[in-house]
Amino acid sequence: MSALNAADVIVVGAGGSGLFAAIEAAEMGRRVLVLEKNPAPGGMTNWAIGSLSSSASPMQAAIGIQDPPAAHFEDMALFHGALLSRDNPDLRRAFVENVPETLKKLLDLGVVFFGPMPEPPHRVPRMHNVLPNSRAYAHALSRHARELGVDIRLNHRVRRLLCEQGRVVGVEAEADGSQHRFIAYRGVVLAGGDFSANREMKRIYAGEAIAQAGALVETSTGDAHQLALDVGAEIVNGDIVSGPQLRFVPPRVNLMTKLPPSRFLALVMKWSMAKLPQAMIRPFIMMFLTTILEPQRKLYESGAILINRSGSRFADECDSPQLSVPQQPNKEAFIIFDGRLAKQFSAWPNYISTAPGVAYAYLPDYRRNRKDIYCQASSLASLAKKIGVPAAALEEAVADYNRNPRAGSEGLLKPPFIALGPVRSWVLTEGGLRVSPAMEVLSKNGEAVPGLYAAGATGQGGIILEGHGHHLGWAFTSGRLAGRAAALREVG
Template sequence: MFKGDRVLGGMPGQNKAARTQQDPEVIVVGGGGSGLFAAIEAAEMGRRVLVLEKNPVPGGTTNWAIGSLSSSMSPMQVAIGVHDTPEAHYEDMAKFHGNLLARDNPDLRKVFVENVPATLKKLLDMGVVFFGPMPEPPHRVPRMHNILPNSRAYAHALYRRARQLGVDVRFSHRACRLIRERERVVGVEVEADGSQKRFFALRGVVLAGGDFSANREMKREYAGDVIAQADALVKTSTGDAIQLGLDVGGEIVNGDLMSGPQLRFVPPRTNLMTMLPPSRFLALTMRWAMATLPQPVIRPFIMMFLTTVLEPQRKLYESGAILINRDGARFTDECDKPQLAVPQQKGKEAYIILDDRLAKAFSAWPNYISTAPGVAYAYLPDYRRNRKDIYHSARSLSGLASKIGVSPPTLEVTIADYNRNPRPGCAGLLEPPFIALGPVRSWLLTEGGLRISASMEVLSKSGQVIPGLYAAGATGQGGIILEGHGHHLGWAFTSGRLAGRAAALQEKS
């Protein structure tokens, strides 16, 4: 136990006297991917490191990611003869941004692409296994590396490495205030075990507590009432670390930008993807199978993963499928941001309705239900086989309504009304059996984070460095745009690594 583990007490002016040379040198708020990487980097430089995580387990949002990481100059690229550079990656990232390019921070993008190759190498050194690299236009070369067996392997490897280095990780410790002396951040107050405690950092504090997607008030303030109704992918992403930065003079950049909302199927109660142990042996076996075995052999196994996390594609609605609510009524134009309308419905849920004609069309290429870029496509039979909990079929509309718990007369009227005026180019929903997929819910991640420098220092509204304070991951996403697969995780890990190093190099206070 660090001597900094003391029950809160005393006057603010006594903070300095209460500190000792046995306090941690670096404190990291957040035990997700970015926080653990920050802790590892500082510990590898010989610093005493304390991680404060409000959840009972490590990983945070990283545990729920699809798991891809995009990087240039990887050993896997070299192995297949791909020549790639950070400069090319920098240029290609901008191609994803569209009209958001003007809101990107080119300095942070440059720092990211120059340092993510070293991040990927460190993950490989920790035993993380990737499949790929896979192509994703407009990347000019394959850069997307997909983790195996699932995204929990990141936290497993990072937490193990942190513990090997002697990092003190405290779970169920919620940071509630930063401690300052003469404008410099020197520590953190936390709530734990029903009491308040103070921890002091001799060098610096890194904020890496994730985004604010589960904080309805912050979403409403920065993005409006409609966005505020959408659910968070991770319910504990309440923006605590971001609020700590705001309380000492920081500001949020791009607070109105969201990743999503996305309509996704509700997760299964028993999720094989998260049940599999994140072992290296299993990951290597999966990589060998994906590279070696015929698709008909390996495909059913891959589908058990893909159908747990992916979203239905827009083409399904363009081809004539419709959304209904818990009452059995159609409530929106499915091709005009339905993800914003679903949270307004009863239970914040909806069902996708198809007929047999659409079912046959979406059973083979090119009409897939969902995709994980570079890995595989999921068709309707894949959902019928692997997601029986969200696949419902009946010969009649009344029978289908009974299976999903909506009003049979209402559903029959809804379909009749739609068939009289179907989507242009579509035949309507006419041919039994009828199918309902769902429920689907609207999920989002927020893209706004604290304004930071290229050295991961938190900046004030006037652009001045807040001494002793650093930010990483979604908490420190202050201006960088991360469109395209593999950039969010890449930024989380890379910014965490850089923030941990910067804090470790800070002079002792």
């Protein structure tokens, strides 16, 4: 086997968890190969809100907060509600005890945060928000990985694990239409994200209604999960999902997501957020808040309705419309409301979307920043033309609603009429491979699969990650733990 096709540790996936696994192993002196099926690193990390929740951080200490990991362990359970009985406390403990070091490593790599911000029921502020956007993570991690000599190969899709005498010894990957075999002397780390874009997996584990919902990242097809299932692993909590949520389709071009993830820019933004008047920096914050966030339920409760591409109202907007939208033409819908609601949702406390600890976005923010999803007209017929639905159908749908409007609503009567959208139903799957606290993949009988590790959403089997900042924290921290474990495994 050529040295180019062998390494001490092979990592499948170059998202946040995979890159951290590679860095951890490389810093221990191991040769590391990362295989990524996409043309660029980052994965779901690039689409995250960007918050990371941690105790014992330097930012907390700077403002006099003493916050031990044990307190974080206790507070995480307060988020879980009915899911608490399905949480793995050993994984939760491994997470809270190691995430402070994860945050410190990110700071050492030049990643900039503002905060910490409060999020009850956390007893103290723990949410650290990245600047300028979540792409800063992959930028810093991939740069450091390459500095350490990590071999990152893009457009390489791993198709199966190679096993000898019950031990995982490598992978077979497809690139440029050819199959390639890669040997791992110490271990393979699976870090391929969730399976939110795999309709069949969603159907098996979460049911047909969830299977119909879309995915924020269309390449999150559960490849890494399947690789492990093929060698005797199992998925835990596969029926638990985040969402479905109705979210606006992302813009083709958006300044905030196009900002270069440089440390200089992040420091300028951090200084500006602390020193400049809110009115000066708010327009830039709104570019982020109006990108892919969920419109609030209160918009529907106040009288807005959902219309499909046929111009028809198809569901009770306050009764899980996210389950109905995937059944509509193009799997999308528009939010329709009138001038009265437009005025109502232009100021506090009636916001359209929010990111905790950041700011609130109102209708004028969408009008300025999302011209691609904002339409306004003096009549329903004109609005129908702008959004491309049959005018007669839209007029009839609104007239029918006005005959029996939602309680507390006067109906949609006052021009101008506004459409926001399209919105689509998105889901993130929470089920992952069953793992040990050392991120060893476990078989159905609870024994470790020799030579196989998992991290991030792929290795989320058993830990519940409610609350902002825990998914990214887990992705990075579990990646570190998996990379370390694989690097320490004895050869042979």
